[in-house]
Amino acid sequence: MLTDRPSPVRSASEAPFYRAVGDEMEVFQAAAGGGLPVLLKGPTGCGKTRFVQAMAHELGRELITIAGHEDMTSADLVGRLLLKGGETVWVDGPLTRAVREGAICYLDEVVEARQDTIVVIHPLADHRRELALDRLGTTLPAAPGFQLVISYNPGYQSVLKNIKESTRQRFVAIELGFPPAEIEAHIVSHEAGIDAETAGTLVRLGNTIRGLDGSPLREVSSTRMLILAGALVAHGLSLRGAARSAIVHTLSDDPDVVRALGELADAVLPQT
């Protein structure tokens, strides 16, 4: 976390694959133009991270990703003083580096971080656009290209883990969902390297599970999950085996639910 060497996340040659579903790309571009912070909402595995990567590439900015965890301190974000030889040297944290260099700073799963840590981003996320470095006693104005992006999964709602209103209201929200069937089939076939027909079958299974009325599942089959199943197929596993390992058994631990899902998957997948 204390790296001071700039490491480009992705070279310009390989553009991340992202298919827009709605107007999310336009919204993001407009927000980037105004330097406005963005809050990405969406179920797990619907492509939040991929979207940010694609947008960073599109805008030609560097992307610095920070994964939120329970024990993240503000020093992990901002930076700290280190000893070098006989004196202390300030080392920028990832957030400070993004502020200095005008990169896009992506805070993944921001609710996982402690509330007091999140407060550090407040002055960056409003009209001030500056970062207070209390150890150095200075404030650092954000470079023009700097943009803050946080992601958040509204599915894991718990009383103790939610975004504070004061944090939330500083952001432009973009809601991502699962793409429509044709686009999703295209994505699965591209990502997993399987033919369009198999991808279509997997997507049909995914949509059938998502469409269950009164489902006991906490999370539905995500695009990422379908890509995983597709990758298993691409490496020689049968479609049924892949669906069982990557979808049915992943979604639930309850033997009854697993059995019922297995029946559903069997009915939707082609008979051999």
Add this chain to the structure above:
Amino acid sequence: MTDPDPGRFRFLATSIAGRSVDVAEARAGEAAHTDGQVIFVSAGGTAARQRSETLVQSALLGAGSLDPRWIKALRARPATARRYLALEGRRVLAELTERYPLAAALSLGGQPRTATARESLDLARSRAEVPEPPGWFGVIRPSRLLAPAAGPGARATDRELRLEFDPLDIPEAEDDGDQQQSGESKILKLFENPLFASQTLMDYFRKLLGGSRGTGDGAAGAEAKVRSIRQAHQVGAHARPLSTRIRFTDDGRPGSAIGVGGAFHPEWDVHNDRYRVDWCRVIDFPLAVAADISAAGVTYDAVLRRRLSRIGLGPTILRGRPDGDEIDTGALIDLFVDVRCGHTPPEHIYLDRRKLARDLGVLILLDASGSATDADSAGLAVHDHQRRAAATLAATLEELGDRVAVYAFRSHGRHSVHLPAIKTFGQRFDALGRARLNQLQPSGYTRLGAGIRGAGEILKTEAGTPHRLLVVLSDGFPYDNGYEGRYAEADVSKALEELHADGVASLCLSIGAATTTDALERVFGSTNFAGAATLTDLSPRMDALFLASLRHLAAPLPVLA
């Protein structure tokens, strides 16, 4: 694949029908059919057979072939119904092959002869030759499908909905289930005297006279008999709840309600081996009576505090510790800076992971029913003991930093199970809350299953901690109108089972009760139950009790065959 449980097809059926549908076995000898909510597959059939039956019936539901407008024409015409089924079954299966390859494997070959349900119906009524449907198509039962729609046609007016009894028509007291049971011993009543109500004496008389609770006026689980009210299995489309005024009171204090809320919970009917859906209305509301704050004393229990401080802990990271597993980089740098500057601060530079963060959420459910008014030698009723125990437990847990809520609980029949909140998870257990707890008046009965379900719901949504525990303080056996004996016992254990399935542990404490608590022990299980005369008797092993309940939850549940 020889497992005969048809519940495994419910997702398949739900998915094809496009709405929530359950699958169950029909009675022996009956062909597969559906009533619109449940698909009945033939009993004892192979998995493949049941799967095909589910597929056809749910496809008929999904395609709208069983809409009342088609089905009405089939009533009392079994031959036409069979011809319609043969035609429609083929049609909907053919439509399904696109999305469900399984249907293609079952398909009978050849093009379906009809394209819409109307066409099928017309053809079925004509004299044209129609092949007999295969056996796994099952049958169409117009009477069962039409049953839900058979309610009264027009919307009732408000005037008609008002519940008014002609004074001459009011049922006799014996018929009215909400009255106290009539089997009460008159002799016992003589001795229920405040001057003389010693608990030992009362128990002695109870034993002597066999004065257990009366058997009520019907089998457990029966509805109250009220004259000239017809019972319907399904309500009509225009049915509306009665606009009854709900008075949230603590024993005769009208207008003390702040929040109005109510949720329906099911009840397990052991006699029919099924749930009674939306059977009990559980209302939780803040208890807002004015209370005298001077009565807010809570006994402090040092033993309990010490015992409880050890449990419900999650790991937390301590920085700048004198010893530990990892080095705290920040503290190390600060130390070196200080050393270079010429100071010699203590070398607290380690990270330590200790179990200190409280991660236990406890909901204390206090039985506030009127069953516990016998006093002991000190003049304290069983209810007083329980109330004090609840106050001490809640105060101790709150002081230790656990999330704790206190709800009282009583019922007056299945339509009003009350859960007055003395302290919610978000509130502090302040003097007013303590005073209210101290002045809680026991009344009503004990529909324990519904109370547990309601409390479990609150615990699940509001506790927000990884470990959740429901502590029930009760003195005796669940009893309410149409709720006793084996029925009540089965319902309570079912409610606890549901709770455990959702990751909530349960513990029952019976404090001050000298009457028999076998039933509670049987229902909660010996590890999750403890009884004593006062809370102080239990305090030394409270940690063991809490841990046993939480551990009981972690143990794998027996797999139901």
